[in-house]
Amino acid sequence: MEPKRNTRLRIECPLCGLPIRAEDEDQLVQYFREHMWEQHRRAMSEDTAREMVRATLQASAESRQP
Numbered sequence: 001m002e003p004k005r006n007t008r009l010r011i012e013c014p015l016c017g018l019p020i021r022a023e024d025e026d027q028l029v030q031y032f033r034e035h036m037w038e039q040h041r042r043a044m045s046e047d048t049a050r051e052m053v054r055a056t057l058q059a060s061a062e063s064r065q066p
């Protein structure tokens, strides 16, 4: 049972800490942008959202050492 690549990604909103989950990076970027606009009225470009998603994912991967 090998897990699929990039499934079940999760980040937390830096403003309110709400966990945002998605199946892949594109979806996560989209959900994150929607959340930022709907909850915080902050317009975020796709590039900015993707950078934040990647930085967060890398950080959480590094902290998950055995």
Ligand SMILES: [Zn+2]
Pocket (backbone or CB within 6 Å): 013, 014, 015, 016, 017, 018, 035, 036, 039, 040
């Ligand atoms: Zn939020």
